[in-house]
Amino acid sequence: METVESQIIRPGxxxxxxxxxxxxxxxGGVRLLVHRGQLHRAGGSPRQPWYAxxxxxxLAAKRAGKAAA
Incomplete structure (x- = not known):
């Protein structure tokens, strides 16, 4: 079952x-990726950010490539 949060988020x-x-x-890992500049917030609010x-x-593909190497 989807949460209410995911029902109000824009497509994409x-x-x-x-x-x-x-x-x-x-x-915490997501916050660290944002802090390092590897992932960027694309909307939402400071407490409930959205990511494109x-x-x-x-980023998932890049991380999977590094894990396979």
Whole structure:
């Protein structure tokens, strides 16, 4: 069952919790990626940021490539 948070988000964006699931990391890991400039917030609010699907999937692919190497 989807959360209320994911029902109000615009298409093409992910919540922090959805981003966690895609990347396989913790919320703290997402915050660290943002701090390092590897992931950029694309909307939402400071407490409930959104991330662009394109950016999250590109980062997931990049991380998967590094893990395979």
């Amino acid at each position: 964006y992910l919540t922090a919790h959805q981003t966690v699931r895609v990347l396989g990391i913790s919320l 699907v394109d950016g999250v999937t590109a």
